[in-house]
Amino acid sequence: MKIIIVGATGTMGKHLSNAFEKDHEIIRVSSSGGDIQADITSLESIENLFEQVGAFDALISTAGPSYVGPWKHMTDKEFRKGIEGKLMGQVNLVLIGQRYIEPKGSFTLISGALASDPQLNFANAAAANGAIEAFVRAAAIELEDGVRINAVSPTVIEDSPQYFPYFPGEIPVSMKQLEYGFRKSVFGANTGQVIIPY
Amino acid sequence: MKIIIVGATGTMGKHLSNAFEKDHEIIRVSSSGGDIQADITSLESIENLFEQVGAFDALISTAGPSYVGPWKHMTDKEFRKGIEGKLMGQVNLVLIGQRYIEPKGSFTLISGALASDPQLNFANAAAANGAIEAFVRAAAIELEDGVRINAVSPTVIEDSPQYFPYFPGEIPVSMKQLEYGFRKSVFGANTGQVIIPY
Numbered sequence A, B: 001m002k003i004i005i006v007g008a009t010g011t012m013g014k015h016l017s018n019a020f021e022k023d024h025e026i027i028r029v030s031s032s033g034g035d036i037q038a039d040i041t042s043l044e045s046i047e048n049l050f051e052q053v054g055a056f057d058a059l060i061s062t063a064g065p066s067y068v069g070p071w072k073h074m075t076d077k078e079f080r081k082g083i084e085g086k087l088m089g090q091v092n093l094v095l096i097g098q099r100y101i102e103p104k105g106s107f108t109l110i111s112g113a114l115a116s117d118p119q120l121n122f123a124n125a126a127a128a129n130g131a132i133e134a135f136v137r138a139a140a141i142e143l144e145d146g147v148r149i150n151a152v153s154p155t156v157i158e159d160s161p162q163y164f165p166y167f168p169g170e171i172p173v174s175m176k177q178l179e180y181g182f183r184k185s186v187f188g189a190n191t192g193q194v195i196i197p198y
Helices: A011-020 A043-053 A076-097 A123-140 A161-166 A175-187 B011-020 B043-053 B076-097 B123-140 B161-166 B175-187
Strands: A002-006 A025-030 A056-061 A101-110 A148-152 B002-006 B025-030 B056-061 B101-110 B148-152
Touching (some): A002 A011, A002 A043, A011 A175, A056 A076, A076 A101, A076 A123, A076 B076, A101 A123, A123 A148, B002 B011, B011 B025, B011 B175, B043 B076, B056 B076, B056 B175, B076 B123, B101 B123, B101 B175, B123 B148
Parallel strands (some): A002 A025, A002 A056, A056 A101, A101 A148, B002 B025, B101 B148
C-alpha cells in the first residue's frame, strides 16, 4: 500500500512511519524534513504535494497545530491557529486529496479526546477536534468509489510527557495503542468512525 | 433580564424574541433589521454591538451561516462560509462578549444534530456544529464569575419546511421544543451542555 503520512517528523508520525514501513511504501510529509515538504495551511502546497505523490492508497494525518494557552489571552487571532491548522489543513487534505486517492482508499485524520473531554488551555484544540470528528462522519457519506474516512482520537500520548501536566487524571495513550488506532482505520473496513485507541 | 438575541430576524430568532419579550428586555440583533445591525464575521462589528448594548445578562445566538450544497462542489472557499459564519462568528461573540456580560450571565449558541447525525450536502454545517459543541464544553470550564455557556442542537425545525427534503427520516423539531431548549440554557443553571430539544 502507498501511504502518505502528513506530520511524519512529529512524535506520532515518526512512530507510525517506522511501524508501517516494513510492509508498505511510506511517503513522509512534513513542514520541514521528510520526503516531501508541505504546508497544510496553503492550498497551493497541498496541491503540489498530491501532484508529486500521484495516486495513493491511504493518507494519515497527524498534523494538528492549534493554540495552547490561557483562555484570557485567547482572541480571534489565537483561535485561527487551530482553525487554519488542525481544522482547515486536514479538511483541505481530504477535499483536494480525494481527486488523487485510489478507489477503496482511506483518509485517517487526527482528532483528540479534548473534543468531548476538555482541559484548561485547550479550547482551540477542542473546537478543531469537534469539527474534525463531525466532518469525518459527514464526509463518509459523501466520498465516492469506496473511499473511507475516519479520525483517531487519543488523549495525551505517552511520548509527549511535556503535555502531562496539562492533562490531570488522563492515563497517557501508549504509542502502541495509538498505532493500533491508525491500523484499524487504514487496514480495516470502517468509515465515518471516531476511533478511540484506549 | 437583558437578553441579546443574535439572528433575531430569522425563523428561530423571531420565535424566541416573541416568546421572551413578555418577561424580559430583548435586544434584537441581525445583519439587517432588528434593534442593532451586526455582522458576526467582523470583529469590529461585534465590538460595536457590545459597546452599544453595554452590560447584559444573556446572549442567544441563532446565527449560523454555512455552505449547503453538493460535496463535489465543495472547496476551501465554500467551506469557509460555515467556518467564518457559524463557527468563528459565534466563537467571537463569546470571546468578545465575555468582557461585557454580567456575572452569572449566559451564552447560548446554536449547533445542530448534523454534528453527530450527518445528511448529504451538509458537511460544512456538520463541522461547524461539531466545533461549537466542543467549544461550549471547553469554554464552560474557562469562563469566570459564574458565566455559563451551552449550545442548543436541534434537527430540522418545523418552521423551515424548505429544508425537510434534505432531512429524510428526521422528525422536525417544533418551535415550542426549540424554545424550551433555549429556556433550559438561559434560565437554568447548567453549563457546558449540548441541549437536544427533542
